[in-house]
Amino acid sequence: MSLLDFSIVPEAAAVRAAATRLRSFMSPSRLVRSDALSDQLGIEVLFKLELENPTGSFKVRGAYNVLAGLSPEERARGVVASSAGNHGLGVAYAAKAFGTPAMLYVPRTAPQVKKDGIRALGTLVNDEQPDYDAAMVVAKAHAAREGIRFINPCLGLDLLAGQGTVALELLDQCPAMQTVVICTGGGGLLGGMGSVLRQLAPGVRVVGVQSVETAAMTHSVRAGRVIDTVVTPTLADGLAGQIDADALHIGQRCADDLVLVSEEELGETIAWLHRTTGMAVEGAGAVTVAALRHGHIDAATGPLVALVSGRNIDPSTLDLLTTRFPA
Template sequence: MSSLDPTILPTVDAVRAAERHVRTIMPPSRLVRNESLSDQLGVEVWLKLELENPTGSFKVRGAYNVLAELTEEERRKGVVASSAGNHGLGVAYAAKAFDTPAMLYVPRTAPQVKKDGIRALGAIVNDEALDYDAAMVLAKAHAAQHDIRFINPCLGLDLLAGQGTVALELLEQLPTVTTVLICTGGGGLLGGMGAVLRTLAPHVHVIGVQSEETAAMTHSVRAGRVQETTVTPTLADGLAGQIDEEALYIGQRCADDLVLVTEAEIGESIAWLHRTTGMKVEGAGAVTVAALRHGRVTPQTGPIAVVVSGQNIDDSRLATLLATY
């Protein structure tokens, strides 16, 4: 494999530097063996519990690294970001830690628990946009008007370096891992982890998982060019949105395979995880488990590591899923 594009994907050294920043706010996330999935597949399955991080997802890693890398003057001016919710929580958390003003643009359909959480951390929330992509347009315009840093939820070397710390931890916790399932939207986690895995463990099979309603990356990689997808309601709201050429490159270089799960499979997996582990998992975090439970991925060897990221699901939605599945 040729070298990765250093203008899109971070170096391992950059990820290690990000890890030093991340360690100031959180320890490595837990990696736990799931007996039921291991028995079902006949190989060891381990869950990387990113939902236990501050703000409830992996997003806080990249956001904190971005703020840590800004100059004092840049922090004083403030930051702006667009988000389906979890990136906004991460940015708000990091901004509070660095006493930086933060403005977050989120779609009006974002879960209330995410919008409330962002506001509770002291950031301003604008939820006038119809969808995630419209929120990004507003956020970029705000950044240009006020000459402040726009923090992309899925791209940027400093952001991806922060997300890549998940892979550094995983390789230390489970050095024999053979397959990694990564929840995939715009490619932030796939790119950060992929940059590390391609360099330090190129034998590891990397699988990105999306829902059928958030499949911009999958459709684009399969077509070999960026494909625009229709915005539709989904349990995996954290994975929604279009992608661009940089994200396409991430999908092409960092994923050995991309698979899709249905809304019903996500809903069943959210309910199953809650009943069997007590975990409260949002749709974007449950897609990886859904891929295993419903046969979308059937590895012949293990151990398998599964990223579970996102606990920010509205109680009413969880209750409905528990009553349905």
């Protein structure tokens, strides 16, 4: 616990306060057993269904906690954010709940289902930038110009405190949990959950999962310094983008291991999840299950909990994958 920098990751008290705020806004997400993976791995495997949250991912937790912590005057001036899609949906949903004007910058390659969902919530969307990192640069400039709050998709104590409420729920739902597997991009969920678990349940093993095309965190942690990666097309668009020194701290201090899955493994897993459970899971939310299905995580004992977060996959992509990877 002493290795955590509490200027970057939240203390447990802040996460508990976020959980209190969220209690009137949304219910805890369900924890369900995966019979297929439990049988395959020989341990108890559970899915934390963050894709059943409002907007379809964990991102709404942090966004709501940020908006809840602003003054009425700050909320009236509005907020701006950059996003690959799900953070934008979370900000749009929370902004609507508070009656706050919001502007979202997303890459032009963001799935149409996410852009349409953000606009449907009454938020303005700019999708002129070529990738996630360029969208963030423009969003930050907008916030500075207008003097309004920029809501970072992966960093900020109030944002991470909201994401950390997932870990608090798990400690209630599965106190015997031995391992938790977390979808990892810029480190928001890993930082929020990992900080809570390091403080309250240090015996729980924390494993972050990325795709080979979204591996900025993994490459940086392995190198011991921030490594820029090439932005390439990926099914896990929600995990794409570079990281900075704060995110590197999260990867180094909040994860016991970081593993990568291939695009092929990820596509097969999305099709498998849809075929066997009926769930439509986007790539960023399916990386955890892909890592388990394809043997990238060695877990001798359970229970093991895998986060499944993100249902916002374009129907055409899902159809393509289910055709390509039949039973």
